[in-house]
Amino acid sequence: ETMAEPPVIIWRQEVESVLRYRDLVPRLEDALGKFSRRDSAEVVQPVRTAVPLQKHRGFMGLMPTYMENDGVLSTKFVCFYKREKGSTLPAVQATVVLLDPERGNIKAVMDGEVITAMRTAAVSAISAKLLMASGAEVLAILGTGTQALSHYTVFTEMFSFKEVRVWSRTKENVERFVRSVGGGVKGCGSAEEAVRGADVIVTVTGSTEPVLHGQWVKAGAHVAAVGACRPDWRELDDVLMKSAVVYTDSREGALSESGDVILSGAQVFAELGDVINGTKPAEREKTTVFKSLGMGVEDAVSAQLVFDQWTAKETKP
Ligand SMILES: NC(=O)C1=CN([C@@H]2O[C@H](COP(=O)(O)OP(=O)(O)OC[C@H]3O[C@@H](n4cnc5c(N)ncnc54)[C@H](O)[C@@H]3O)[C@@H](O)[C@H]2O)C=CC1
Numbered sequence: 331e332t333m334a335e336p337p338v339i340i341w342r343q344e345v346e347s348v349l350r351y352r353d354l355v356p357r358l359e360d361a362l363g364k365f366s367r368r369d370s371a372e373v374v375q376p377v378r379t380a381v382p383l384q385k386h387r388g389f390m391g392l393m394p395t396y397m398e399n400d401g402v403l404s405t406k407f408v409c410f411y412k413r414e415k416g417s418t419l420p421a422v423q424a425t426v427v428l429l430d431p432e433r434g435n436i437k438a439v440m441d442g443e444v445i446t447a448m449r450t451a452a453v454s455a456i457s458a459k460l461l462m463a464s465g466a467e468v469l470a471i472l473g474t475g476t477q478a479l480s481h482y483t484v485f486t487e488m489f490s491f492k493e494v495r496v497w498s499r500t501k502e503n504v505e506r507f508v509r510s511v512g513g514g515v516k517g518c519g520s521a522e523e524a525v526r527g528a529d530v531i532v533t534v535t536g537s538t539e540p541v542l543h544g545q546w547v548k549a550g551a552h553v554a555a556v557g558a559c560r561p562d563w564r565e566l567d568d569v570l571m572k573s574a575v576v577y578t579d580s581r582e583g584a585l586s587e588s589g590d591v592i593l594s595g596a597q598v599f600a601e602l603g604d605v606i607n608g609t610k611p612a613e614r615e616k617t618t619v620f621k622s623l624g625m626g627v628e629d630a631v632s633a634q635l636v637f638d639q640w641t642a643k644e645t646k647p
């Protein structure tokens with residue numbers, strides 16, 4: 331019996347250097363479709379286990395996934411926190427471990443922050459591709475952190491909005507964000523100002539109370555709601571949740587983790603994978619909410635892509 335090779339370590343800069351949205355998006359679309367078929371030969375992905383880190387106002391999420399047909403076995407460890415205003419500590423820290431499903435040894439340990447930032451934004455962009463009204467012109471982003479930046483990057487890469495607006499709790503954060511993307515974004519003084527008349531709205535805040543109110547949202551707009559991933563946390567109010575057609579990544583995930591879904595009592599209409607598979611319609615003309623919680627299968631295909639690209643680069647003469 332031969333010993334397994336020791337795991338490779340693929341850290342942040344290397345992940346950044348190999349992962350591209352144009353490669354990631356089709357793999358994520360494929361993964362979302364596979365997940366929604368609920369075929370255990372395609373995807374086995376239990377609802378994430380969240381271990382409370384009470385003292386630190388956070389959680390450690392464990393996100394194991396097995397894709398038998400694709401030969402991919404992985405788990406992400408993601409710690410996420412409710413941070414005080416002004417805190418310099420990160421809100422999200424993550425590591426992805428890729429294993430050999432036959433032997434059970436670890437093949438790679440890789441940085442999970444870039445993967446989390448990119449795959450979450452790419453899935454939101456897929457939701458917009460499927461659900462935003464045709465001719466959408468104005469994008470609004472609430473929040474100016476890591477996810478705000480990755481969402482800005484992929485949304486402007488994939489679509490041609492005429493105007494992009496951004497809002498955050500402090501003027502300094504808004505100005506820093508506008509500078510970091512090299513201008514071309516309108517900084518707004520209130521969330522309402524940012525979202526009034528917007529065709530697509532992305533919420534990427536650490537808030538536990540609603541920051542987006544239905545009465546501000548234009549009929550027919552598409553909302554990608556990324557924060558508030560605990561059953562008692564909110565980003566969207568009841569007016570919006572009840573007036574919109576609600577899509578999620580995972581029904582089970584939403585019903586156990588999304589305060590916006592659970593506390594509003596709104597019905598989940600479909601998963602994004604159902605739309606990709608053609609088993610549920612994309613209600614583009616209606617106001618739509620995509621409630622993102624994040625799934626292990628997204629990390630699995632992203633990590634496999636990183637591993638393949640990294641291996642190809644390493645073995646090149
Ligand atoms: N659905 C998913 O798959 C994922 C969700 N998340 C969640 O997305 C959110 C953003 O994550 P990151 O960008 O990494 O965090 P971050 O800390 O880099 O950015 C958070 C942003 O929200 C703002 N914010 C914090 N509290 C607020 C409040 N009460 N009202 C308004 N704005 C507030 C901050 O000023 C900052 O601009 C978090 O809630 C995180 O847990 C993160 C990764 C994946």
Ligand SMILES: O=C(O)C1=NCCCC1
Nearest residue numbers: 408410446559623624625
């Ligand atoms: O899927 C993820 O990764 C996360 N989901 C919710 C909160 C932070 C990270």
